Amino acid sequence: MSSHFQQREGGGFFAIWLIRTIGLRLGRRVARVLLWPIALYFFLRRPAERLASRLYLARVLGRAPTNRDVFHHIHMFSATLLDRMFFLSRGERDFNVDVEGLQALDDCLDEGRGVLLLGSHQGSFESLRALGQRRPDVPLRVVLDKQKTPALTALLEALAPDVGAAVIDASRGGTSVALAMGEGAAEGGMVALLADRGHEKEASRVVSFLGTPAPFPAGPWLLASALKIPVVLCFGIYLGGNRYRLIFEHFSDGIDIPRANRAQALDALVARFASRIEHYCRLYPFNWFNFYDFWQETSTARVPTAPAPPPVQHADA
Numbered sequence: 147m148s149s150h151f152q153q154r155e156g157g158g159f160f161a162i163w164l165i166r167t168i169g170l171r172l173g174r175r176v177a178r179v180l181l182w183p184i185a186l187y188f189f190l191r192r193p194a195e196r197l198a199s200r201l202y203l204a205r206v207l208g209r210a211p212t213n214r215d216v217f218h219h220i221h222m223f224s225a226t227l228l229d230r231m232f233f234l235s236r237g238e239r240d241f242n243v244d245v246e247g248l249q250a251l252d253d254c255l256d257e258g259r260g261v262l263l264l265g266s267h268q269g270s271f272e273s274l275r276a277l278g279q280r281r282p283d284v285p286l287r288v289v290l291d292k293q294k295t296p297a298l299t300a301l302l303e304a305l306a307p308d309v310g311a312a313v314i315d316a317s318r319g320g321t322s323v324a325l326a327m328g329e330g331a332a333e334g335g336m337v338a339l340l341a342d343r344g345h346e347k348e349a350s351r352v353v354s355f356l357g358t359p360a361p362f363p364a365g366p367w368l369l370a371s372a373l374k375i376p377v378v379l380c381f382g383i384y385l386g387g388n389r390y391r392l393i394f395e396h397f398s399d400g401i402d403i404p405r406a407n408r409a410q411a412l413d414a415l416v417a418r419f420a421s422r423i424e425h426y427c428r429l430y431p432f433n434w435f436n437f438y439d440f441w442q443e444t445s446t447a448r449v450p451t452a453p454a455p456p457p458v459q460h461a462d463a
Contacts, residue, residue, distance in 0.1 A: 247394035260331025273382030289339035
């Protein structure tokens with residue numbers, strides 16, 4: 147299987163154009179009905195993503211996933227892709243967003259140094275827009291590689307020009323990104339980025355994830371060390387229907403990576419982060435949307451037959 151660096155964007159131009167057109171013209175209720183044939187189309191036409199889903203689900207479910215499991219996984223992703231449009235254009239008015247750990251975030255914001263929000267490709271990162279009504283006084287800037295996600299960039303610019311203008315373009319290079327993030331933090335605001343998927347040629351650290359070593363990018367932690375501001379983990383879990391659970395967890399008052407044992411310090415940070423992603427993967431197994439060869443297996447990879455540890459059962463999973 148080709149790496150995700152050569153893989154087509156999971157939410158490509160056609161998918162986002164189609165979902166956006168249906169949603170804007172017919173409304174969310176009708177669009178959600180039409181998601182079923184759309185998800186079926188991608189289930190049938192994207193074999194690489196199907197295999198990636200199977201490999202992940204086998205680990206997190208502890209059994210061989212069925213076609214129904216894989217289709218449900220793709221449909222969940224399609225639903226969050228549709229909801230991006232409504233979060234961007236209408237905020238949280240169409241949704242029931244339950245927020246956990248808001249006090250942990252508020253405590254960090256009250257220090258006035260800004261906050262670095264680190265998330266993963268679980269559920270919907272756009273559910274962070276729900277913070278706009280709870281903390282309208284705090285600006286939010288999101289780090290996004292516009293070259294890697296041109297379809298999402300186009301959606302941002304079309305539906306929420308103000309949000310798009312606040313995006314920090316990760317493709318501009320490390321120094322430029324670090325400066326922009328520092329400016330956002332200096333204003334006492336929140337700077338958010340996803341920390342579970344690296345870019346081509348980016349340094350990574352390999353840690354255990356769902357029982358198998360997997361690479362995670364080192365860049366977010368090096369940026370955190372440079373910023374020296376509180377770090378809060380955030381997860382926008384999709385619960386089905388119009389329900390989301392936005393979870394905040396205090397991670398650090400400030401990351402310090404000493405040069406003397408840089409590799410060990412990075413490994414410890416990444417391992418802690420991976421363990422929290424794994425925790426929520428087991429609680430909400432169909433919310434993790436990395437549809438590529440995450441464990442860097444070969445094109446002949448088969449679904450693991452040895453069961454992974456059993457998932458934690460949850461009523462909303």
